[in-house]
Amino acid sequence: MQKKFGLSRRGFLMSAGAAIAAPTMAFSGGGSGRPAPRVASASFNPDVDLELVCRRDQVPILPGRPTQVWRYAGNLLKGPANTLASSPDSYLGPLMRFVKGQKVRIRLRNDLPEQTITHWHGLHVPMDADGHPTAAIEPGETYVYEFELRNRAGFNFYHPHTHEATATQVYHGLAGGLIVEDEEERALGLPSGEYEIPLVLQDRSFDDANQLAYWGGMHRDMFGFYGDRVLVNGRPDFKLDVASRAYRFRILNGSNARIYKLQWDDGTPLTVIGVDGGFWRSLNGAPM
């Protein structure tokens, strides 16, 4: 895979520069003077300790040639066995499942050919665990995040937050879902196990060789990328055999720019029980 995916940095800078009067970015990231990547703290005693590797891979998505992707690969070092759930046939990162109050350590290793850093979208974490672009690490380096999970129950999104490369890195596969559970949620008795289905929605375009295409020029740079087909959980043909009963879908829009309006094709109503950040407040304590 080529190091760059066709994003014109010059083009992006020119368009960004038009909107930002003084683009004197402090996000140097590399070179001398850059702070060393954060390392594990001896005083932090994690309940969950895991390694998350960003690396190149190829996965079958369309019939024929596999697609070159960038992806997260997880490795649980300590903690409940259900903390990480990987889907071998999807480029998506492992589904992470945490419980409020857990102390979490994540060792992010960069096996990509360029800088990266990961952000836990929606999590309330200290500054040095937030994946700010200034914390980006070089190929071969590891950044250690340590935080206590203080969020309410909810479905969150982890993805790169690399200066000038967030969009391309997410587009080429670096993305995953992150579940937080808590007591309040448990008391609601919602469908769980095989009746709780994460659905990650992403739009993508492929070239004739089944490779991800990130085209669009100026329109893409100004308004974001719109793919010509929608993948669910990284699959172009996602299907689910279901029972006649209530299900809980955890829906994550992991697209670069596209907004979705979801409905059943026969008009059957959906009940929305939560949004970014967790449940509707009105659900608290209410029987479902």
Ligand SMILES: [Cu+2]
């Ligand atoms: Cu985000």
